Amino acid sequence: MKIGELANVAQCTVETVRYYEKEGLLPEPGRTPGNFRVYGPEHLERLRFIRNCRALDMSHEEIHTLLGLADQPADGCGAINAVFDQHIAHVEARIQELSHLKQQLSTLRQQCQTEQAVDACGILQGLAAMETEAKPERHTNLG
Amino acid sequence: MKIGELANVAQCTVETVRYYEKEGLLPEPGRTPGNFRVYGPEHLERLRFIRNCRALDMSHEEIHTLLGLADQPADGCGAINAVFDQHIAHVEARIQELSHLKQQLSTLRQQCQTEQAVDACGILQGLAAMETEAKPERHTNLG
DNA sequence: ACACAACCTGAAGTTACTATAGAGTCAAGA
DNA sequence: TCTTGACTCTATAGTAACTTCAGGTTGTGT
Numbered sequence: 001m002k003i004g005e006l007a008n009v010a011q012c013t014v015e016t017v018r019y020y021e022k023e024g025l026l027p028e029p030g031r032t033p034g035n036f037r038v039y040g041p042e043h044l045e046r047l048r049f050i051r052n053c054r055a056l057d058m059s060h061e062e063i064h065t066l067l068g069l070a071d072q073p074a075d076g077c078g079a080i081n082a083v084f085d086q087h088i089a090h091v092e093a094r095i096q097e098l099s100h101l102k103q104q105l106s107t108l109r110q111q112c113q114t115e116q117a118v119d120a121c122g123i124l125q126g127l128a129a130m131e132t133e134a135k136p137e138r139h140t141n142l143g
Numbered sequence: 144m145k146i147g148e149l150a151n152v153a154q155c156t157v158e159t160v161r162y163y164e165k166e167g168l169l170p171e172p173g174r175t176p177g178n179f180r181v182y183g184p185e186h187l188e189r190l191r192f193i194r195n196c197r198a199l200d201m202s203h204e205e206i207h208t209l210l211g212l213a214d215q216p217a218d219g220c221g222a223i224n225a226v227f228d229q230h231i232a233h234v235e236a237r238i239q240e241l242s243h244l245k246q247q248l249s250t251l252r253q254q255c256q257t258e259q260a261v262d263a264c265g266i267l268q269g270l271a272a273m274e275t276e277a278k279p280e281r282h283t284n285l286g
Numbered sequence: 287a288c289a290c291a292a293c294c295t296g297a298a299g300t301t302a303c304t305a306t307a308g309a310g311t312c313a314a315g316a
Numbered sequence: 317t318c319t320t321g322a323c324t325c326t327a328t329a330g331t332a333a334c335t336t337c338a339g340g341t342t343g344t345g346t
Binding site for chain 2: 010049051052070078084088092094102109115116117119121130
């Protein structure tokens with residue numbers, strides 16, 4: 001199949017497919033005499049794998065690692081579990097962070113319940129007065 | 144004060160300060176005869192405001208809006224509340240998303256509790272088999 | 287006088303794409 | 317046969333919020 005069909009069944013755009021190829025996540029497919037890419041089922045399976053990883057918010061680096069491990073059937077899957085556990089930890093950490101932010105935002109929001117002059121707006125006063133919190137160091141791509 | 148001191152008290156790097164200036168978040172300060180930036184307390188207050196907004200994960204666009212509203216003391220603060228409410232909604236939505244992801248990740252993780260051959264690894268099988276979920280459209284900068 | 291820290295500008299790198307420009311390929315209809 | 321239109325190709329730039337780097341200037345302490 002050609003790139004448009006592949007992208008279609010894999011629920012992504014043709015640009016994304018070409019991008020994955022350039023990134024080395026997807027192997028280079030064959031070409032027609034007219035230079036169009038031709039994909040087989042193995043490409044589709046790999047692309048599905050990648051898209052599922054992305055749906056789980058894994059970074060390209062993580063996916064790269066996972067694909068590398070998966071391509072060595074002789075090895076055990078302990079390393080795979082490790083990648084997974086780390087990713088879960090990232091997600092959990094981000095949820096914690098965001099919950100904390102939400103708490104702060106709600107507190108600030110309660111400083112101003114009514115429409116009043118800007119000078120008196122409790123939110124602005126709060127934003128000006130807050131002690132800048134050091135952002136926790138991030139080892140994740142999750143924003 | 145010079146840029147290094149400003150950055151220091153505001154808990155950020157000098158590069159970040161210069162970047163905020165280029166982005167129009169921080170007004171251009173005066174210069175010494177030797178072309179060094181010189182800041183006053185008003186710059187520090189503004190920078191603190193910005194850093195607090197960033198600590199709350201607001202985008203530069205949101206901060207820009209907020210600063211614009213704050214600079215018009217005649218106006219009411221209803222618009223400010225609106226920006227805030229929307230941002231809180233973004234944070235809540237992202238928490239929901241991540242919680243859902245965590246759920247899926249945990250389920251997958253349970254597919255493989257032991258060290259075994261890669262071919263049998265339940266995680267990889269799960270990743271290959273999952274039905275790619277359409278990613279919800281994002282109207283936020285939160286990753 | 288000289289080292290060294292702090293400052294300056296401008297450009298490129300980061301992530302995972304998306305968008306655009308300009309050109310080539312191919313199947314079907316007139 | 318010609319043409320239209322859908323699809324494809326490559327290469328380049330843009331996105332967000334910075335960080336890093338290269339190469340040069342200014343100020344300070346001894």
